[in-house]
Amino acid sequence: MTPKPILFVDHAAALGGAEKSLLLLMQHLDRQQWQPHLACVEGELSKAARAVNIPTHLTPLPRLRRSTSFIKNLRQAADGIAQIAKEIGAVLLHANTVRAAMVTAVTAQKTNLPCIWHMRDFWLSEAKPNRLWLDRWGKRWLCNASTAVIANSLAVATHLPCPKKVHVVHNGIDLSTFGVTPALSAAETAVSSTFRHRFNIPPDAPLIGTVGRLRPWKGQDRFIRIAAKVAKSNPSARFLIVGGSPFQVNDGFEKDLHQLAAKHNLTNRITFTGHLPDVRPALAALDIFVHAGAPEPFGLVNVEAMALGKPVVAFAHGALPEIVVHEKTGLLISSENEVKLAAAVTQLLNQPARRIEMGRNGRLHAESHFNIKRVAHEVEVIYSELFH
Structure with a gap:
C-alpha cells in the first residue's frame, strides 16, 4: 500500500506547545498509511521536523492584520500551499494554527482537497481584543471551509460554532521519554538529584x-x-519557576516577578531557572506541580508532570478538569482563590503518602489517556472517515 501524502501547515517559526504536539503527531502516524509533509517558515519548527526525517517545505504565511494587503497575501500564500500540495500529491491538508487554517481554507477551494483545522488554542479575539474583526466572520468561515475540525480539548470545542464537525482529541506525549513506571526509577532519582x-x-x-x-x-x-x-x-519548602522569554517579550514582567519575590522575602527560596530546552529534569525534581495561570486550552506540561509521578494542584478552569482527576491525580480548586490553592499545596506537603499515591495515579492516567500513540490513532480514524 502506498502511503497517502498529507500536507501539514503551521505558521510558526518557534517551537511552542502547538508545534511540539504537531511534531509528535507527525512522528507517530502509521507510515504505511500516511506520509506527513510540513509546510512552514524557516526556524526551530522546520529544523526539528527535518531532524526526525519529516519532509519540510518552506513557505511564508500572512500575518493576521486588518489591512488592504491581507486578502492579497492570503491568496498568495494559498497559491504557494497549493503548489506544494500538487508537487507531493497531497490528498489532505491539515492546518495546525488559525493563521494556517485561513490559508488552507483558500487552498482547499482552489484544489478541492479536504482540509482539517486543528484548533489548539482559544480563539484569538478572546486574548487580543484588537482582533475582534476576526471573531465576526473568522470562526464561522473556517468551520464552513474545513472538512473536519479537531479541538484539543472540550474547553476549546465549546468556542466553535460547528459542533457537528468538531472532534475532540487531546494532545499526547511520548511516554517512552518519561520512564517506564509510576514511581521514580533510580535513573530518574539521579536526574532529580543532579538538577x-x-x-x-x-x-x-x-x-x-x-x-x-x-x-x-x-x-x-x-x-x-x-x-x-x-x-x-513550611519553613523548609523551596519553590521553582521554570521558563524564560524566548520570544523577547514581557521582559519587564520577569523583572516584576523578581521584585515580587523580594517583597515576600522569598529571594533565597525561589529559584528562577530561565528557559530550559528540556523541562523533564525540573519536573522530576519537584514534589508538587502547580498551575496557577489563566484558563489553558490544554496545558501539556500538566500531563508531563503526571507522567513523572507528580501530583498537580491547579485552578479548575480551561482544560485542566479534562487532565487532572480531582482527589486522584491532584487537587483542583473550583474558584480562582489563591488562599485556597495555597491551602491545597500545604495539605499535600503534610501528607507525603497521599502525595506519592496521587503521583502514581497520575502516571497511570497519563499512560491510559494521553499516550501519543493513542492520540495518533484517533486522528488517523478521522482521516480515514474523510475517504469513505
Whole structure:
C-alpha cells in the first residue's frame, strides 16, 4: 500500500506547545498509511521536523492584520500551499494554527482537497481584543471551509460554532521519554538529584514548582503569592519557576516577578531557572506541580508532570478538569482563590503518602489517556472517515 501524502501547515517559526504536539503527531502516524509533509517558515519548527526525517517545505504565511494587503497575501500564500500540495500529491491538508487554517481554507477551494483545522488554542479575539474583526466572520468561515475540525480539548470545542464537525482529541506525549513506571526509577532519582545540585536546592527540601513561558497569563505572579502563603507554615519548602522569554517579550514582567519575590522575602527560596530546552529534569525534581495561570486550552506540561509521578494542584478552569482527576491525580480548586490553592499545596506537603499515591495515579492516567500513540490513532480514524 502506498502511503497517502498529507500536507501539514503551521505558521510558526518557534517551537511552542502547538508545534511540539504537531511534531509528535507527525512522528507517530502509521507510515504505511500516511506520509506527513510540513509546510512552514524557516526556524526551530522546520529544523526539528527535518531532524526526525519529516519532509519540510518552506513557505511564508500572512500575518493576521486588518489591512488592504491581507486578502492579497492570503491568496498568495494559498497559491504557494497549493503548489506544494500538487508537487507531493497531497490528498489532505491539515492546518495546525488559525493563521494556517485561513490559508488552507483558500487552498482547499482552489484544489478541492479536504482540509482539517486543528484548533489548539482559544480563539484569538478572546486574548487580543484588537482582533475582534476576526471573531465576526473568522470562526464561522473556517468551520464552513474545513472538512473536519479537531479541538484539543472540550474547553476549546465549546468556542466553535460547528459542533457537528468538531472532534475532540487531546494532545499526547511520548511516554517512552518519561520512564517506564509510576514511581521514580533510580535513573530518574539521579536526574532529580543532579538538577537540585545544579540550582543549589537542598536534596531533602520539599520543592513546589511551575513551568511556562514568563508571560502574565501563565500566572507566575500568582504562583509567587501562593508560595509566600505556603512558606509561612513550611519553613523548609523551596519553590521553582521554570521558563524564560524566548520570544523577547514581557521582559519587564520577569523583572516584576523578581521584585515580587523580594517583597515576600522569598529571594533565597525561589529559584528562577530561565528557559530550559528540556523541562523533564525540573519536573522530576519537584514534589508538587502547580498551575496557577489563566484558563489553558490544554496545558501539556500538566500531563508531563503526571507522567513523572507528580501530583498537580491547579485552578479548575480551561482544560485542566479534562487532565487532572480531582482527589486522584491532584487537587483542583473550583474558584480562582489563591488562599485556597495555597491551602491545597500545604495539605499535600503534610501528607507525603497521599502525595506519592496521587503521583502514581497520575502516571497511570497519563499512560491510559494521553499516550501519543493513542492520540495518533484517533486522528488517523478521522482521516480515514474523510475517504469513505
